[in-house]
Amino acid sequence: MEKWIALIKEKLESWLTTLVKMLPNLVLAILVAVTFYLVARLLRKLMYKLLLKISHKAAISGLFSSIFFILILLIGFFISLQLLHLEKTIASMLAGAGIIGLALGFAFQDLTANFISGVFIIFRKPFDVGNIIDTNGFTGIVEEIQLRSTTIRTFDGLHIMLPNKEIFQKPVTNYSLSGKRRIDVTLTVPGKSNVNDMERRIQHALEEIPEVRNDKSEVLYTDYNGDAIKLEVHCWIDNTIERGYFATRDKVLRAVHAAMLTA
Template sequence: MPETAGAGRRFSLLVATMFLGLLLVLANRAAAQEDADTVRLDGRALFSVSSSDSLRAEERARRVEQRLRVLVRALETVPKAAVEASGDERIVVVAGVRITTVSPIDAEDSLTDIDTLAGRWATAIETGLRDAVDRREGFGGGFFADTMAALQTVLSRAWSSVISVVPRLLAAALVMGATLLVASGVNRVLVVFFKRRIADKTLENLIRQLSYYSLILLGVLIAADALGFSPGALVTGLGLTGLVLGFALKDILSNFVSGLLILALRPFEIGDQIVVGPTEGSVERIELRATQIRTYDGRVALVPNAEVFTSRIVNNTADPIRRGNVLLQVGYSTDLDALVERLRGSVASVQGVLDDRPVTVRIDELAADAITMNIGFWTDSLRSDYKQTTSDVRRHIASTMEDMGLPLPEPDLWRVAPAHLDEWKTALSWRDGSSHPAQGHKDE
């Protein structure tokens, strides 16, 4: 189940990354533009034009289409299209109107010479104009013909876009699918490698995540290229909008950078028992967004890495052993020397208390009604072992007190004694049958 959830989170991040990248490219107009576009009249393709030094192919095609639409409304009969030479270029003219210019780049892209291409364009324009004029003289007249022409133009362009985009989308989907398979395969190989060679879970987590997301980023760049976007333009778009994204996604980026720093600096490792603010438990995962901590009552807490990195961290298991302390209160009549020796031996015999570290018994406080003793010992730093050993130590201390006949502290029972006991006895002696002190003094 955790692996499935992790895969789902990684896939969601992948989709978000791709979507963000495409939006950046489109927003900054950094995507690669098409080098050719089709000129249409009433939705019917006539010929394709290439981009020129001053105009993109799309703008150039729309200008030619606008001239043809105006010319259709003005002509009743279509004269023969003529081709005029103008330096290295050729101009197609119909009824004295310059329709388009054929440039050497157009001929080069069409793999032919400029005169042959100009003749083809002139024939296509002439045929297209005649068909358009005939349609407007038929059923429904010009209004019906213009309406159908607009509809057919929209449908033709939509279909051309589908034909152009769908293969690219499929190619991008195949690239991302293959990338996910490769990244998952590499992830599994690393798991097996670390399991057999290296037992450092934190290092394994760092290398696995870096390799996984590096492969995903590579797949995104290849998929963007398959969609027609230049990887260089994608990177440029990311750079141009980096400042805006820095403000908009500062929390996400802060968690990401903090995750990398935690994995690199390693203030704690997977399996350590730590305290971060109000959260205490065992570290289960260190991801690039959050650190997963299993609390001692079985709940899972996801603490953002930025909060973890900037908070005060107490690592209870940074060292394998940990010191424990138990406070004990005894009366002033207690034989302290005998009690200290008995406590040292009793605590040292507890299972879990380390033999190579001495048990210490110190006097912490001389209170008004009791002496406070601090019994110190060393044990395993894991919480389960520490808590159990501390409990056993308290139980042995209670048994030692009982064996020595010493009363255990009773905080609800207090004994109050007057400061001048003899004067109080004299003052209260008349209650036992003797004369009142004041009366005896008067008789004398």
């Protein structure tokens, strides 16, 4: 029993001696950790403001500033451990973090893919909030771009939440990038029709529509088989307003129909 007590006493004395020797290192490690924490907080605020000016997205700015904050904290933490001569602990922690990261990567593949796609969409900006786009069979107005998904409001009033991975990997038509869009109307008329007079009436009808750019309107022959003539009416309209294409197309069709009746 006395031997056990002596061993315990010797061990405690050894620990106390080590603690006294390492006390300056411990104080220095704490000072380093606190300094890195304060610096990390300051740099996080600066990084957030800088990214917000670049991306104009609070979500993406907050995400990357937080990642930057954590990285600085980890650097300070590892330096503090080195001051305490705990290099083996650092190696074990890095190995464990790598294994956990690999496991999480396999477990959340879709979530990771959506997140990375969302970052690319926000920074590359193939479209922005308020744009009219067509993707994955849905056409509508972009209402919100998040890191995981993008919300589109269709012209029927439905809100569609599309995973960013599906948008990033498939074609996207952004109608709002081009301010003008062409409307095509196909006509079939009898072969004996007075096409010149018909063209004049159609052009005059299109001139009455304010949204149509009359300098680019045209009526073209596309086919003739003796009994019938096929024509195409082309006109360009303003495509920057919501439902502008559909509303103006309706006006164009009505105008062409009225012109055909009087031809």
